[in-house]
Amino acid sequence: MSAIKIVADENIPALDPLFGQLGQIYRLPGRSMSADQLVDADVLLVRSVTQVNRDLLQGSQVKFVGTATIGTDHVDETALADLGIQFASAPGCNADAVTEYVLSVLLHLADEQSFSIFDKTVGIVGVGNVGSRLAARLQALGVKTLLCDPPRVDQDPTISDQFMSLTHLLNQADIVTLHTPLTHQHLHPTHHLLNANNLPFLKPNAILINAGRGPVIDNEALLSFTEDRPDVTLVLDVWEKEPEVNRQLASHVRIATPHIAGYSLEGKIRGTWMLYQAYCAFTDRSPLLRFEDLLPKAEVTSMTLSETASLLPPVKLLYDPYHDDRAFRATLVSDTVEQRRLFDLLRKTYPVRREFSALKLNLSDHQLAHFKALGFSVSET
Template identity: 55%
Template sequence: MIKSGLTIFADENMPALEPLFGHLGSLIRLPGRSMTPADLKQADILLVRSVTQVGEELLRDSKVKFVGTATIGTDHIDQNWLQQAGVGFASAPGCNAEAVVDYVLSVCFHLAGEQGFDLRDKTVGVVGEGNVGGRLVRRLRALGVQVLVCDPSKAREQGAKVVNSVELQTLLAQADIISLHTPLTHDGADPTWHLLGADQLAGLKADTILINTARGPVIDNQALLQIARQRRDLTLILDVWEQEPVVDPELAALCRIATPHIAGYSLDGKIRGSWMLYQAVSQWLGTEPEVSLKSVLPASAFSEVKLGQGADTLPLMQLLYDPHRDDRALRATLHLSPDERAKAFDQLRKSYPERREFATLSLSGDISSAQRTELSAVGFSLNMDR
């Protein structure tokens, strides 16, 4: 096993690599979407995000012995080939789960204000109760929201322990808000590619809000476009797209909020992903991790707010994240040619402004018990002794 002098190639958009990996050898950053076999011939370790397809085609001529992806999803990694080739592998499950939940709740609170509803009066359907979906379910239930869950594999494993577990068609027919949190799989017992096709989308009830922060092909985007043309009562929130990085401008135009695959793009989540890979590499090398997550997380620009009675949740959310900002940025690119649109999509991700998770904001002040319950459930840190 190599102990030092490693050559580490990494996606240029991954943060905190120098303090985490710099002491292990040389660190070379490359654009994740355009990595080639020639680029990686001298690599010992490869660190990527979701835009890099990793398998035999990319690595067969390299000496890579370890691959890490700083993402929850792994559909871009050919794990079978890595295993057969004797290449170590690690992902970062849960690294940006809090950020995705922040995004979904931000969207829901914004829509509640725009459409004049109380989230507690809605039934929310969560498809996939893994790292992200499970957190969303817990926060929604803490808010007092009725939640339906569809996760067939978890239902088989845990049976009645999965509260309000329903079949997909039941969820689609009964939920007012549907949020997708599945991995992208093409086979197995529960494939999710085009999980929502024309037949499933036709079963949505009137005035449904449909949110996808999972993977673009979980929804048949062509079928969704046809449905959206016909049913203007649907509210679409899409952060992921079937043909990324090329976004269908007509489908985006029919969305209430359209964003460039950034739901999980909090600084906290991205650094947490890098740090989780650092831990995995340390284990692979047989060494003890020396760098803590806290030491590489910078202080937040908004770390503490003192509240008074009647404090509203949405403005506090907006201190840290406003989904309409990302929506405006993506819409400004939709007039471009497909090639230029793809480049702009990646540039929006590469130059994404710093965004912190709700948990980094500490709230204090004299507020009601109901306010405390809501703010805590949303994800803020409460310090009511001050």
């Protein structure tokens, strides 16, 4: 039997240990994949930058498509089903990474703006893989959270008292963070969910974070809004027309990053591993590798904190969003073609970032609960 041909986005990690044993891997730039490159492929592995549709796959011999991402709005699942192609995604693969991006942003802003997150109310819009984990960590910390997710309430009306409308959330939350998928034709579409009509409902001095999908916020409306409301702090990891970014909007954003909230090493490798598991199930074979087998040892594995240490130092050791902000702003050149190229280059060459669980903290008893709630491994000194 001849080896299968696997076409994969060149930026998907851990391809060789996971899929190299199964066939021949051909790596391609994800954003420019074309139908003629897939004619004799058996497996296609992508990320969110590849539009997977009938035009891409018609006439190919592809039998399995996997996206190493939580979101699937770049995949025409109906077309895949019509073509008899098995599809798999990686729900939750980088949910912890996105959660920790938001927590890091909040702790950095708290330090910068001299507030305590324990005094704030955080509104979470979209309570799926990411939103639910963020809510759990914030609630474990003792931070008040408000939740908005109409599709979940539709599925289970008995939980309606745990959720509120978007308007009420915007009116009440000090911090609003968005974690919805991008949907257009749906009972509750999220395209331009935040727009000129409801952005003004944000409280004075609110913080607005989007680490979900760029078009969930109408970026033109957001630019107009923020010019009138400079009191609102913006944190954007995703952009409506990325890899092209509205430079004028970016100039009003306090922390701007190039769609890397989920780019922890664990998150990226977990996505590939989940596709490997799905392909093994599809072909009725037993997986030969565990997720833990794929992770290298972290450069820093433990840290001892004094009794007076704040929450920020270990978080900052693992992830400082301002590093990404500075690198990103340096790419926002006036030449649109070059800007798009640099956006993708930042993501392709993204440095290793570990999740909180990779670091064991040695600290006093009264600090254990908070750092454990954040997601760190903890040990009492």
